[in-house]
Every structure is written in structure tokens, then in C-alpha cells.
Amino acid sequence: MKNARVIFEGRTFDATERDGQLLLADGRAAAFDVVTWLPPLAPTPRPRTILALGLNYADHAKELEFKAPEEPLVFIKGEGALIGHRQRTRRPAGVQFMHYECELAIVIGRTARRVRRDDAYDFIGGYTVANDYAIRDYLENWYRPNLRVKNRDTCTPIGPWLVDAADVPDPMNLALTTTVNGTVTQRGSTKDMIFDAPFLIEYFSAFMTLQPGDLILTGTPDGVVDCRHGDVVVTEIERIGALTNTIEES
Amino acid sequence: MSYWPTGTVYGALLNFRAEVEALAPQMDQPPYKAPPKAPVLYVKTANTWTPSGGAVPVPAHVPEVEVGATVGMVMGERGTVAGHVLMNDFSVPHTSFFRPPVKFKCLDGFLGIGGALRTGGDPASFVVEVRINGELRHTADFSQLVRPAARLLADVGEFMTLRAGDVLLLGCNAGRPLAKVGQRIEVSAAGFEPLFNTLVKEAA
Numbered sequence: 249m250k251n252a253r254v255i256f257e258g259r260t261f262d263a264t265e266r267d268g269q270l271l272l273a274d275g276r277a278a279a280f281d282v283v284t285w286l287p288p289l290a291p292t293p294r295p296r297t298i299l300a301l302g303l304n305y306a307d308h309a310k311e312l313e314f315k316a317p318e319e320p321l322v323f324i325k326g327e328g329a330l331i332g333h334r335q336r337t338r339r340p341a342g343v344q345f346m347h348y349e350c351e352l353a354i355v356i357g358r359t360a361r362r363v364r365r366d367d368a369y370d371f372i373g374g375y376t377v378a379n380d381y382a383i384r385d386y387l388e389n390w391y392r393p394n395l396r397v398k399n400r401d402t403c404t405p406i407g408p409w410l411v412d413a414a415d416v417p418d419p420m421n422l423a424l425t426t427t428v429n430g431t432v433t434q435r436g437s438t439k440d441m442i443f444d445a446p447f448l449i450e451y452f453s454a455f456m457t458l459q460p461g462d463l464i465l466t467g468t469p470d471g472v473v474d475c476r477h478g479d480v481v482v483t484e485i486e487r488i489g490a491l492t493n494t495i496e497e498s
Numbered sequence: 499m500s501y502w503p504t505g506t507v508y509g510a511l512l513n514f515r516a517e518v519e520a521l522a523p524q525m526d527q528p529p530y531k532a533p534p535k536a537p538v539l540y541v542k543t544a545n546t547w548t549p550s551g552g553a554v555p556v557p558a559h560v561p562e563v564e565v566g567a568t569v570g571m572v573m574g575e576r577g578t579v580a581g582h583v584l585m586n587d588f589s590v591p592h593t594s595f596f597r598p599p600v601k602f603k604c605l606d607g608f609l610g611i612g613g614a615l616r617t618g619g620d621p622a623s624f625v626v627e628v629r630i631n632g633e634l635r636h637t638a639d640f641s642q643l644v645r646p647a648a649r650l651l652a653d654v655g656e657f658m659t660l661r662a663g664d665v666l667l668l669g670c671n672a673g674r675p676l677a678k679v680g681q682r683i684e685v686s687a688a689g690f691e692p693l694f695n696t697l698v699k700e701a702a
Contacts, residue, residue: 294544295506299600323598324541326506328661361606386657388538389530391511391598395539396657455557455605457545 250409250489251374253290253332254283262290265409285332288376288410289355292461298325298404299452300351300380302393304442304467320443320451323391325465329399333408336496337381338401339477345384346475346495349468350426350483352419352438353378354445355410360458368446371458372413377491378465379405379483381475406463409489416487420444423486424469428479436469438485500549501583501615505663507547507570508654509587509603511538511595513644513669520672521595529596537645537653540599542587542609542667550612550693554588555700556679557605563697564589565677566670567628567638567685571647572615573660579651580662581617584626584685584693586610587670610683613691621647621668629684630677638671 250265256278263270263278270278289296302321331337339346357373381403386396416422419438426434438444443451448464475481477497484490512518512534525533548554556563566587574580588608592599621640628636645653647668651660660666677683679697686692 294547295503297543297545321597322600324543324600324604326508326541326658326664328506328659328664386536388534388536389532390534390538390595391540392596393598394536395508396536399539399658401659455601456543457606459544 249412249415251412252288252407252409253286254278255286256283260286285334285408287330287332287406288408289461292459294459296327297458297462298327298465299463300325300398300465301443301448301467305436305440305469306442307436307440307470317442320448323393323398325399325404328401329404331402331405333405334492335402335405336494337403337405338498339475339495340383341497343383343385347382347384347472348426348475348481348483349380349382349472350424350434350485351378351380351465351468352422352424352485352488353406354464354466356458356460356462357413358460360449360453363449363453365446365450368449369413371449372445373460374410374412375416375419375488376406376410377483377485377488379481379491379493380465380468405491405493407489407491411488422488425484426471427482428473428475433473434469434471436471438466440469441466499614500612501572502549502611503547503663503665505573505661505665507542507609507665507667509540509542509667510650510669511540513537513650514638514671515642515644516672517669518644536657537650539654540603543604545606546604546609548607548610548695550610550695552610553696553698554607554610556697557700560590562591562676562678564591564674565628565630565636565683566674567626567636568667568670569621569624569626569640570665570667571621571651573662573664573666575662577655577660581615582619582621582624583612583615584687584690585667586683586685586693586695587667591676610685610693610695612693616690619689624687626685626687628675629686630675630681635675636671636673640668643669
């Protein structure tokens with residue numbers, strides 16, 4: 249099942265995909281282009297923990313002139329950074345290098361504490377696509393990547409779908425593709441992750457309890473390019489969905 | 499009434515002058531290569547939250563815990579400040595600030611919170627004290643901030659919006675004391691309901 253959250257006629261709905269349309273929770277159908285797409289995540293009783301990986305693909309680590317990390321390089325985002333499918337992301341005027349990052353996002357399905365990697369898939373509720381934009385002009389070597397680079401309003405589009413884990417038999421072998429204005433700029437596969445989903449769930453749950461709805465953004469492969477005002481960026485992951493976003497200079 | 503956060507809790511590194519002075523000789527060296535320009539923030543995820551009076555579990559591999567007494571500025575609607583509350587930002591001691599401190603700061607229970615939200619009051623007048631088993635071990639005078647509260651809020655707001663319910667910790671002073679399992683830690687300040695937590699051995 250592909251699950252979404254949308255605003256239609258001024259109200260928020262849970263929805264699912266059926267025959268190329270949205271089936272709203274009240275039984276009506278709506279076309280994809282008549283709704284406002286929200287992050288496909290149910291509200292959580294406490295603020296969502298959003299873990300995000302850096303340098304988790306060997307080729308990307310090489311591209312950025314880092315040797316592959318020996319343990320996960322992780323940073324945290326606030327929920328305020330998230331926006332939905334088909335929204336706009338702000339590029340500050342005057343910056344030199346703002347790039348997308350197409351990432352498989354794991355959505356936790358059950359409370360996870362001290363999970364062993366062999367059991368890790370039991371704790372995954374589903375998957376979605378995240379575009380974890382970075383503005384490299386703002387990188388500083390203090391808690392790098394610092395929040396000014398990674399926790400900006402509108403800079404983490406996510407969606408369109410939360411796909412149930414049961415519908416994704418091999419999450420560690422999915423093609424990732426990014427296009428900018430229709431031209432392919434990034435290709436990769438989740439099979440090239442340095443730290444895979446089961447490892448990450450074991451690693452994090454060893455010291456922090458994860459709750460349903462918490463997210464792990466698993467990093468991006470090689471092939472990031474600068475994005476400018478008006479660029480339409482589509483980050484797509486096989487079986488999960490194609491997340492569209494437009495850059496707007498402010 | 500006890501305060502409990504409803505939004506994301508952000509902390510600020512290097513917002514006490516003494517903290518900056520202590521690190522100044524390293525700031526131009528690798529891996530930092532330059533002093534920070536923008537506020538250096540981190541997140542205390544919801545799994546870290548422990549109410550006043552609650553026990554903080556310490557893993558067996560952590561012999562001592564750093565006590566980071568601070569004040570949380572709680573956001574109201576549309577960028578206003580709803581009030582302030584004492585917090586205790588516990589950390590596994592670490593000396594490098596190059597990478598985000600998730601495995602040092604986001605352990606279950608590692609943020610003491612409370613008691614009540616205090617409305618009003620000038621953050622520059624806050625003086626926070628730490629007592630471990632009743633003995634005064636640390637003082638943080640919030641007139642000694644690099645970025646006073648209003649300036650910190652403005653500089654953070656340059657790149658991200660703090661939403662109603664989000665919290666911004668104003669900083670932890672240099673010379674943060676260490677504490678061990680079995681010790682009772684009190685964070686107090688004039689005008690605030692004090693915050694108590696006890697460190698306990700994490701259940702196996």
C-alpha cells in the first residue's frame with residue numbers, strides 16, 4: 249500500500265494510491281494535481297526524531313574527498329525542515345552551491361530498543377523518499393554538517409508515498425535516480441550503502457529508543473550538482489516513488 | 499505544573515564566553531580550521547527527556563557523565579518567547595566537536611527537564627547552580643553569553659524557524675562537572691523551580 253497525507257478542499261486527509269489517483273479516507277477520489285501534498289507521515293505524540301546519515305555511500309564519500317567512515321556519520325533534523333511532494337524549496341540569494349540528496353528514508357514502525365540486526369526489519373514500518381538538500385556555502389567544521397547547512401526551512405522534501413515495508417521485499421537493492429529539469433544527474437543503488445538499514449537500526453537503538461514514526465534518512469550516492477532558481481528536481485527510488493520539488497531563490 | 503516540551507529541543511554549543519576561551523587555542527587548527535561563524539546547534543531528541551525527579555540511566559561503558567546545566571527558552575506563537583525552564587543537558591564526555599554529538603548527547607534519558615515554566619524574567623539575570631549530592635559544584639552566569647538570548651534567537655532564525663513549542667537551550671558554561679551513578683544532581687536558580695535527577699545504572 250502507498251500512503252499519503254494531503255490537503256484537499258482545506259482539510260487534511262490520509263489517502264492511498266489507487267489506479268493513478270488518491271483515494272481519500274472519506275471514500276472520495278482526487279487527482280494528484282488538485283491536492284497539496286504533506287509529508288506522508290502520521291502525526292506523532294512526541295516530536296519525531298529524524299536521523300540523517302552523511303557519507304553513507306562509498307562513491308559519495310570519495311566525491312567529497314573523505315575516506316569512508318568507520319562508524320555512521322549521523323546528524324539530526326527538526327521536523328520543521330520537512331515539506332511534502334510538489335512543494336518549493338528556498339535557495340538563499342547569493343549562495344554558490346546548493347545540491348539535492350536523494351535518500352531512502354526508513355520509517356520506524358515499532359518501538360525499537362536494543363534491536364539486533366537480524367530482527368531489524370521487524371521494526372521498519374515503511375519507506376519513503378527524502379531529498380536532503382545541503383547548502384555547502386554554510387559548511388563549518390563544528391558539529392559538521394552543521395544545522396545551518398542541513399536544518400533549513402523547506403530544505404527536506406519527503407514523500408510522496410509512505411510505502412508499507414511488506415511491499416518492499418528488498419530495500420537494500422533499489423535504484424535511485426535524480427533528474428534536474430528532466431536530465432539524469434544522479435544514479436545509484438541502495439545496495440551500495442556502507443551501513444545498511446539493519447546495521448543502522450541496531451546501531452542507533454543500542455543507545456536511543458526509536459518510536460513509531462521516527463525517521464532514518466540513509467544517505468545519498470555520487471552525483472550531486474548545484475540547483476538554481478526554477479530547477480525542477482525529481483528524486484526517485486524504485487518501488488518507493490518519485491518526489492518532485494522546485495527550487496525558488498529568495 | 500510541570501513543564502514538558504511539545505516541540506524539538508535544540509542546544510547551542512560555545513555560547514558561553516569561557517567555553518570559547520577554553521577552546522580558542524584549537525579553533526584555527528584541524529579539524530576546525532576556523533572559529534564558528536553561525537550558532538553551533540545540536541538536538542536533544544525526545545528519547546532523552548527525563549522529568550524532574552526522574553532517574554537518568556547510565557550505560558555500563560560510561561564511567562562518568564558530564565552535567566550541562568542550562569536554561570531552555572521555550573517558544574510561543576510566531577517567534578515569541580513563552581518562558582524559560584531549567585534543563586540538564588547530560589553528555590557522555592567528549593573532546594571533539596567536529597562531528598554531530600548524537601552518540602554522546604542523545605542517549606535515553608539524557609536531558610533533565612523542569613520543573614515549571616517560568617514566564618517573564620531577563621535571561622541575562624539568570625544564575626544557575628549545580629549541586630551534586632548537595633555540594634555546590636558549578637555556576638553558570640547567563641550574563642556571560644557569547645550571544646545573549648535575543649541575539650541567539652535572531653541568529654538561529656536567520657536559517658531556521660523555531661516553531662511554537664520548540665526549545666532553544668541557551669548554552670552550558672565551561673567547567674561542567676562530572677557525576678556518577680548513585681549521585682543526585684540539583685540544578686537551581688533564583689526564580690525557578692529546581693530540577694532534580696539521580697543517575698542510576700542502566701538496566702541490563
